[in-house]
Amino acid sequence: MSVPRTLVATDLDRTMIYSAAALALPGPDEAAPTLICTEVYQGVPLSFSTATAVAALQQVHRSAVLVPVTTRTDAQYRRVRFPGIAPAFAVTSNGGSIVVDGAPDAGWAAAVRRRLAETSAPLAEVVAEVDRRAGDWVLKRRTAEDLFCYLVAEPSTVPDGFVADWDAWCRERGWWVSVQGRKIYAIPLALTKERALAEVAARAGTDRTLAAGDGALDAGFLTMADAAMRPPHGELHQLGWTAAGVSMADVPGVLAGEQIARWFAAEVDAARPAVVGVG
Structure with a gap:
């Protein structure tokens, strides 16, 4: 029996990476988790994830197709770097660009512009x-x-x-x-993350999708996923948005990102075939 190949799609800002103002860390400073800088802008650290979240994403990257999905432009996306992770695909500009091995796909970009010219x-x-x-x-x-x-x-x-x-x-x-x-x-309206993500899934040959995001622009690809999680903050939370198959993290801020990353890793690991020892 073949094992499902999993695509893990995650929004970045306020889902997997957080500015200092958005960390929302509870408790005393000495109890804070170890943070890793995941973005530098104009020589200054700008975005962070917990070390535990980064380790979980590294595990996911080894066993699944990890796809950042963001409204950031290509240039803004290139500033985000998770140690030990080089995604083969990314969706940027809210679906206007598919980045393949670090370079925007010109054919996809041209097709998007034709569609927008016809519909908006x-x-x-x-x-x-x-x-x-x-x-x-x-x-x-x-x-x-x-x-x-x-x-x-x-x-x-x-x-x-x-x-x-x-x-x-x-x-x-x-x-x-x-x-x-x-x-x-x-x-x-025709510029969507989910349209681009469906194209990535087809190219990568995956047959199962996990997803996470916090904004209304993420709702489409959260509902198209087989299972998804959102943080208890952001636009979707303010709207009271729910959908079948979409769960919510227990805590807000950067710890929500950590919980989501650990959930991704556990789900990917659960789909792997059991190793049966021969005595």
Whole structure:
């Protein structure tokens, strides 16, 4: 009997890696877990995972197809490095790019742009409208890979009704809005992580998927997985989102990432054939 080949898909920010502000460590400092820096930006440590989480991901990487799945651009993704792990595949730009052995797949990127041109309003139109709506509460305006755009703002300063009104305008034009911490994304409806992940699974020849994520942009690939876990924080938690086959970690913050990584490792190990000794 063949053994299922498992694909393990994980979101990065606030699922597997955490900024110092998002660690949410309980208890006294002397009881804190050992942290490993997983991202450096402009010479400064930016993101962290626990040493236990990294060890679990290393175990997963040895026995399964580990796929980071992120809204980060290719350049932002390249800053993230887990010791001893070099994924053969990654999904970046919310599904706009599939990275294969460290290089973006040009064919996939071209196909995505054709699909978006057929199904959604141009990025320039969306950017012009958000510029018209945004006020001095916006800290930054950004576009990503000429695919989508986002605002950076402190959540407490965003005007009441802005997100709902902006989402309604976007949906009439084949886009939608997702809020992740300080970022307010506007993304084409046809640009999804799950579409890209299905392509990766087909290329890798896997027949079982485990997944983890914390944002609404992750919901699609969490529900397509055979089993999934989300942290008790983030956009999905704020929405009270649940789905069949999706469990929730027990604790928030970086310890949720550790629990998810350990769960991945246990699930992958359980699928391996038992070794029967011959006496």
